[in-house]
Amino acid sequence: MQSGACVTRFAPSPTGFVTIGSLYATFISERLAHQSGGVFYLRIEDTDKKREVEGSLADMLRTMREFGIVIDEGPSSPEEEIGAYGPYTQSKRVAIYQTFIKDLVARGLAYPCFCDAEELQRIRDRQQEQGVNTGYYGKWAIHRRMPLDQVNEALDQGRPYVIRFQSPGQAGRQCAYTDLVKGEIHMPENEQDVVIMKSDGIPTYHFAHVIDDYLMGTTHVIRGDEWLSSVPIHHQLFEVLGFPKPAYGHIAPIMKMDGQSKRKFSKRKDPDAAASYYQLAGYPSEAIREYFMTLINAGFDGWRIAQPNELYSSFPIDIRKMSVSGALFDLNKLNDISKDVIARMEAREALDQLTAWAAQYDQPLASLLAEQDNYAISILNLGRASGKPRKDVKTWSDFKPGYGYLFDELFVPTTAMAELLPAHVPAAEARALVHDFLHDFDAADDRDTWFGKIKALAAARGYAAEMKQYKKQPDAYRGHVGDVAAVLRVALTGKVHTPDLYDMLQIMGRERIARRLAAF
Structure with missing residues (x-):
């Protein structure tokens, strides 16, 4: 290399x-x-x-x-x-470890220890009585210099044993090194004769x-x-x-924050401690990686603002600049990053990732997306062509509640839709507005022509065609042109907040629009 x-x-x-x-x-x-x-x-x-x-x-x-x-x-x-340095699974490498252990034993740097749990506890009890450090070291390492004939006798008797490393460490000496994250570190030298092979012949970590x-x-x-x-x-x-x-x-x-204090993630208490939590929610993998970059180096945020279209991997991390005390996992920030990541995607890439997620976690949605590929692309393109894509999807699981209503298979009109209408527009008036709109609707109209028809419809039904007219004389009108648009939005989608109404009409098509408005 x-x-x-x-x-x-x-x-x-x-x-x-x-x-x-x-x-x-x-x-x-x-x-x-x-x-x-x-x-x-x-x-x-x-x-x-x-x-x-x-x-x-x-x-x-x-x-x-x-x-x-x-x-x-x-x-x-x-x-x-794959790779030339395997096996890469430790249980398949036992013979390799034992080769090195035999070498250490032969050089007098490791030895068999025949102590059972009771004997180790007796040593510990005596150490506590004398007020010294507990463990298996120095004079307390009773098998460290066991004569060879006694070792062979114990082996012939079939006594179980472990192999211990004979530590060269001494009390009072320091181990000093430079940690990549924490900097200069000084700790007491190890003087314990730690176990390097367990009684089953398997090495320790x-x-x-x-x-x-x-x-x-x-x-x-x-x-x-x-x-x-x-x-x-x-x-x-x-x-x-x-x-x-x-x-x-x-x-x-x-x-993570727990009320007003910070604490470690708990594998038992916190569902969001598992990586699978983020997979199930449908966070794009790139969003997770981008968020990790912000945790590693604070400078990534500024770099991303200056380089909005660069791959995250173009930013070189420097672990010497990492937080020593531990990063705080901020789900709100992850959500914001995820919205940006999805908004930057081309519609085809977004659909491919959405479909792959749905194939694992929402099979009916995956089938629907596959069957109506072109329509799904049109939905995901809403707002993208303007250069200011919507940022209302932070995870793939947001797509169905946020845009599923655009598919007839997921759209369920109910009487509850009437509750979403502007408060001063009665249901009968809303039906009349919808009827008149459908009568004059032409899918080929450009935006200006279409909106001109909306304003004409508003005026004909006693609504102000311009907001400034309504603001000057609110008592002179039943409402304003925005109320007419709101009625159409509810009738078509069952939602109050959606992408641009005209843009939706363009992708939904005359047949779907007529069917929904008639049902309303």
Whole structure:
């Protein structure tokens, strides 16, 4: 690769649904790799089989695909993977880990520990009585220098064991490094003899990720700051193994408002913690990615204003400028960004994305859009040709309640429509206005001719043809031309707020218009 290119990864455990927080961290890793001309890969850390949830991997792959996060290497499906540095699933790499563990044991840098839970608790109790740090270290690591004949005897007896890393750390010494996000970090050096292989022969996360990050060429690791305290352990393992360390960046969790205070998202309490929440709502993946860009670097907002038509990926992120305390997830801002993203789309692109969403979450709508493709395009084009597209759709799930009434299959006229009429226009008068309009309507009329007919109709029925006339003498008229238009709008759509009336008439066609007005 070229100089300065980053190799980053998303390394989830298949233990449940993808959260919006993990998607955010993944997006940062993807951007770092691809903006530098590097590689972004997926690795599945499935060594804890007890916690594995069936279908998690397929859900992760689908979620990444739907949110537009593209991997260069790793599992492309639950059965297949791409790339030359595999296997990319840790459960298939156990022999690799055990090879390195054997080497550490041979060099006196790791050892078998035969302590059971009761013995470990006795050590802990004595440490608490003496007021010293708890754990398995120094003189408390009772199997650290167990004679070989005793080790062989324990093995011959079939006693279960784990493999522990013999830490070179000492109390009072510091581990110092520069975090990509948090800057200079100083922490006590690790002195614990941590477990690197469990009794079932499977490595722990600490050991497996060090081996994998080295063998897979990882240069930058972005992860949650809950892993910050593990850096001293990981640095020791890299050093003892003789591997170059990747650069670590620890990001604070995304926060949300709860009343007047901020808190972390809860996987149990917050439906919006799941990435699937945003998929179901129908946020375009580009909107989510654009919003993530604003969370990573505040400067993106100004860049977007100055570059309204550029791809978000043209903005280079700088994780040194990220918030150390954690970004606040603002749903209102996401909604605004999503409206802008949809408004920038060509009608065909919008329809393709809408149909793809509906195919998963609203099959009847998907079928309707496919059957009436040209009409759907016309609907989505409303306002776009003017250069000032409407911004009343923030998610694809907004389309049906916002525009579904334009399809006869989704339009249900009811007597309740009368309640939407202007308060001073009785139902009988509204019917008369509709009748007279339909009599003179010509779909071929241009806008000026059409509106001239509306004004003539208003005058003939005792309404002011001009608003200024009505404002001067409100008592001289039954209402104004806007009331006439409002009646027609309700009769045609069952709505008070819609796109431009003339524009709608142009796409609905004479037959549909006549049918609806007659029904009214």
